[in-house]
Amino acid sequence: MKEVLCPKCGIRMEFMAETESNSEGREVRYFYRCPACGARINESIMKILKKDSSVIIKVLQ
Ligand SMILES: [Zn+2]
Structure with missing residues (x-):
């Protein structure tokens, strides 16, 4: 996994995922979050x- 640094703080960001269900199926979003300031960088959406x-899996980003 690559290391992503917060653009504000310069510290290492945490890799996280969140899922959301709706009538079509499920959306999974992967993103990096800074533990200090909460800044967020989206990595990919599935x-x-x-x-x-x-089951169809689409990668949007
Ligand atoms: Zn930060």
Whole structure:
């Protein structure tokens, strides 16, 4: 995993993920967050769509 430094504080940011469910399926967002000031940098967004019995994974970023 690459190291990302906060643009404000210059310290190492934490890699985190959050998920959100809706009627289409689920969205997973990966991002870096600074533990000191809370600044956030989005890394990627993944959409997991359920269609019938299959699952489609889309990477948006
Ligand atoms: Zn910071």
